Amino acid sequence: MNRYLAVARSTLTGRWVGRRSASSPRLRPLDLSPFEDALRDFEDDRVERVATLVRDASIVQLSRLMDSVRLTSQDLTLLCLSRIRAQDETLRSLLELNPHALVEAASADERRRAGASPSPLCGIPLTLKDNIETAPPLHTTAGSALLADHLAEHDAPLVARLRDAGAVILGKANLSELAGAMSSRAGISAVGGQAMNPFGAQFSPGGSSSGSAVGVAAGLCIASIGTETSGSLLAPAAFSGVVAMKPSRGVVPTDGIVPLVHTQDSAGPVARSVADAAAVLEIIARHPVRTDLADDALEGVRVGVLRADVLSQQSPFEDTSENAAVLGRVVEGLTRAGADAADVLLGLRADSLDEYEKGFVGVVLGGLCHDTLPYLAAATGARGDGVRVTTAADLLAWNLADPRRRMPSGQGVLDLAVLRGADADAYAEAALGFRDRAAALLAETFDGTRTELLVSLSNRHSSVYATAGFPAVTVPAGMRSNGMPVGATFIGRPGEDGRLLSMAHAFERVTRLRREPIGAGRR
Template structure:
């Protein structure tokens, strides 16, 4: 779909009034969805000035209108209003389940959700799963309202070397709400674009390497890639159990913290501390290769950190080329093993990677935009019992951990910051990857990585990543929240046609 035609530009312009002013729920005329946080919504709900039904209905209206331009939502849960009504009854009876009760959210469509097809963007997985993923069970127990499922880069960008971020055979092409002909980045592209466009209060994405932080960065929102294992991966279409994790995507760090407090199996308290940057030691990894405009965003962010009371030192993270060289072939072996184990849980779906490849070859849509070279490479990759694979995985993980641990220790750092993304390129075959190099160390080591809006290059957002040590998810979010408050860099999307 091209956004360059006169007719389409006129059509987008006609939607601008709806798009730029997120509609308030009935009975809450002063509530702006874009700026409202979960704590604020809970206060309104508790005071009886807002109901979950009204809030859910407002988000469903925006999906119905705004998503005609963004195309980020694959399916709406037909029970959403019923879920909201049940939340309102609990609250009236004094049985509210916590800060997520009655809050509408979206789930990336590689997360098993009972009653909704969990497709990973593939037409091969259109039969719904029998059960919820463990994280969905936790969300339902907390009273969250599941609005529906978001589009993604098909198979989480792991089917082709030439795949297009935000495109799937099931959902078509998702658009960046800031500039509609720009990439929403992958693979949690639908979750990132939907949250930026105020189609839900929060969303859940997943990441193997960059797939939460990149769409969060290019869509101008907050994203957290948690420490590996903190969030259950049960019931999630995998790439690699050695790197995959789900995590929160939100417009505000506090909302990511609330969502994370439910997702985290450790039940860790995600309490944010005002002024957390005062006295903190922050390493800045600028990495070479990005544009001077991104460099100016980073320089501005460094000044914000200093004004907030942080001591800032420049650092370099070693071993990056070796990490990348070992990670890719390791992922190929892991994908075949892990995806076939997952497919065994999905009656009616292909059972093996070879059967998936054959399905795609027969299907009239699957290979219409790009091929399946990565599937073919994974099919022929050595098994995870192969000594060569074992050594590659050991090398990748060990060097990724060292790249962070050694710098943190040498400089006595609380966190490392780095640009999250380059400005989103136009959505086409030639410009698929927009993530920065900062995603790999945290992704491969299994360490936490949070991104927060830091500024703009023209009309396109750039995020700042906060990388921490193993298990330091709470600290990373605290420092990210302090930066968010000091920088105030986020602004709502304008849905420019490009």
């Protein structure tokens, strides 16, 4: 039991690496056949011309290029598809391609020609984490073999917003199966196999929005939408050297997302820059979010650096001196941007954090039993094939009937859910209790230290800020000595999503620490 708890805790707080293999199978190969003729015509000089034109361009800049007719959405989409064809059999960032992607791109081009472009996202190819519902013909699988053929009736509201904005839905991104509630290995699913970090197979891709981060980092899409319960956006983005934002609770609608813990599930953008993340957030947000980005947004801002917490709560495979050096680099960048940075304590000692995270694992196991499994029960009950999964034990047994196909990474977290069980009332009480405790802890830290921004590394403290519903952004903070990217995480006050993005942008502009993997954006 203690071994299972340790595995689940590492998984669900985002600090597990695990072994990876690039040879893990897909249940459904990527189908490029709808695009083969267009890709054949797109070869040679045209590919290089478009690639050169769009290199390092932001979403707003791409939109302007399309307005000026120097670029079309069809060419941009074909560029992404050509890169997917060349790289994704290795990277495994995608589970499925949208067969209508080029039709959507042509429609976006026509809207621009007619002067009816609805937003900067018009014609921009995006991917969606595959726990976000999409209307047929795209499936919604959450990476599970049980849902391999599952078709949702409608687009999730955030997807409808993207379509209304003219975005091209390129496909569905790979993920840690069931958003990490299956096993200890980050970025692996029965449907898609193991997503690979584009900086090297020796590095974890992080989870659970693994495919979203890998695809953006490798240039296979312009941006992606991922989800987070605890660290699932920020960890993979940090590990692949890109930007991700977990918005304040309620900013982005979560209807139509396969749930894990409904009190803290969130969706947000993964992108190459803060500006791109802001452009996407403006579209998917339930209500308008003011995202005016200012280069001087950190001028005179008091920033609290959670240095002691980071250095005392790292995982065994990390080096204390290197984390200290990364934090030093982050503080230097904040200072150059005009911030007043000082060390602060969150208030959770190492021993109390240990107890906190053990309790948090119980909340996630409760969510698996009482949020995720009802979704699976409804999905399987509607199929009429005799398969009905209503409990964790049912899912465990179904997977064990064909383990190589249905559970390539094992099911240690699911095992623990069966062993521990989860009372519905106790789960509801614990989920709300942890949310209130985390929110109070962060509010006391902000108020008690008179800080306007808290800074951590990667997804450290995710079990606090995500549980509390506070917004957080990760921005590239350079590389570790072994060549793996690392991210600086900025935590803001709830409801101040726009200001948080602006401060992250100011740091990004001063430091410019993002690096691209070798071969990114190349055929």
